[in-house]
Amino acid sequence: MLIGPRQTGKSTFIRQLKPDLEINLARQLVYLDFLSNPGLLESEVHSRVASGERLSVFIDEVQRLPSLLNTVQSLIDENPKLRFYLTSSSARKLKRGNANLLPGRIVSYEMRPLSIEELGDQFDLKKALIRGLLPGIYLDSSDVVWRKVLRTYAVTYLQEEVQAEALTRNLEGFSRFFSVVASRNAELFDIAKFSSEAQIERTTAKRYFEILEYTLILNRIEAFAKSTRRRIIQHPRFYFFDVGALNGSLGNFNVSDDRKGKLLENLVLQLLLSSFKGQDRQVRVSHYRTDAGAEVDFIVQTESKVFAIEVKSARAVAQSELSGLKSFAGFYDKPHRAMVLCLAERQQLVDGIEIWPLKEGILQITKR
Structure with missing residues (x-):
């Protein structure tokens, strides 16, 4: 299952895998055919493959007809060599549609904009x-x-x-x-x-x-x-x-x-999420703000590291602009990397805090 917003390239990516059968539910006539005939998927698959043979099926925008996932499970149980590629642009529709998310049979990935x-x-x-x-x-x-x-x-x-x-x-x-x-x-x-x-x-x-x-x-x-x-x-x-x-x-x-x-x-946020999701890595991103007004844009927690990140649109960063990162360091009181991502041309250190050009800084955070 490949989940992501529209136009992130989900369908293009799956088509590069050259599936044997494609069902594009984004097309209204195709959607109406499968809506009116619940057994159509099963008959399409059976007409193309005998039991026990391999076949790859691509169902695009499956959230439009979540009930198809019940048939997908039945077909996989019947023939484990079948492979389904599914895309969706709405996690809500799958959940609200009481979709069978095929526990134990499906691997989910998230596709975001370019990294x-x-x-x-x-x-x-x-x-x-x-x-x-x-x-x-x-x-x-x-x-x-x-x-x-x-x-x-x-x-x-x-x-x-x-x-x-x-x-x-x-x-x-x-x-x-x-x-x-x-x-x-x-x-x-x-x-x-x-x-x-x-x-x-x-x-x-x-x-x-x-x-x-x-x-x-x-x-x-x-x-x-x-x-x-x-x-x-x-x-x-x-x-x-x-x-x-x-x-x-x-x-x-x-x-x-x-x-x-x-x-x-x-x-910066979308680049971080695109990189981590593209690597299929777990990440938690939060923000820090105190009642006194101290702020840090992003706290990024990976499998083994914590980064406190401020984003600045200037080329130079003054010590007075680092108060939020220092406040977080006092509150968190554990090892972490404090970083400013900005428009600087080279990496430097200001009062113990790393200052990075935006691109290089993001690569520092997302590397394994």
Whole structure:
């Protein structure tokens, strides 16, 4: 099972494995055929392979018809040599559809936008802050098409992911909430403020936020805690899964001084998650903030290491800007690496804290 937001390259990747049979549920006619005929998958497979033979089947956007997973399990039990490649752009739809997630029979992976490791020398920070890192958009040689695609990303999401999947009946209210969330990206999720601005009830705002999270549009970053019982603050911070999708939703591709800091934060987070998920590694990312106002953008906890990371949009970092990292060091009181990722040209050490150029710093954090 390959899970990820739309246009991250899930289908393209699976097609490179050359499956024997492809069922694309994103196509409405195909979806309606399988919806109206529950036995169609079984008959398609049986018509192509005799019992005991190998066959690979690709079911694209399986969340549109979660009941197919029951048939998948039955077919695998009948013929263990069958191989299924499944993609989904909505974890919520699978869960809410009471999908049979094939315990013991399925291996799940997550696909996110491009990582620094994948891009190598093709990584261009300025370009990434404008276009984001969805493969088809970042690598597009045209200077026109990618803008149109990103500008319609939000509309496509609202129509296909939300309306078509009947996730909410109040599309107008959801659209207002979506706009508020986009304009408040990288902030703490204040349900009272957001519901007021979107003119919806608090309970509705909470449900809409969960929809955005489970449909993989938002990354929720919880407050750091030494244990699961203690948190410094309760509000999570949230970020779009991709900077380009955020810019398209806002209709603003200008990396102005007032936007650059938050865009850089968002980009760093998505690059970290893309790298760790691409390596199929466990990682926990949280944020640190005290009542007194000391903050650290990201606390990254891997299998064996802890990193406290501040993101700065400047080339130089003053000692006065390191107070948040020092506050965290006193609170955590355990070995960890304190780092600032910024636009510096070389690595340096300031008052015991590592200052790294953004690309090199991320590679330091994500290397095994």
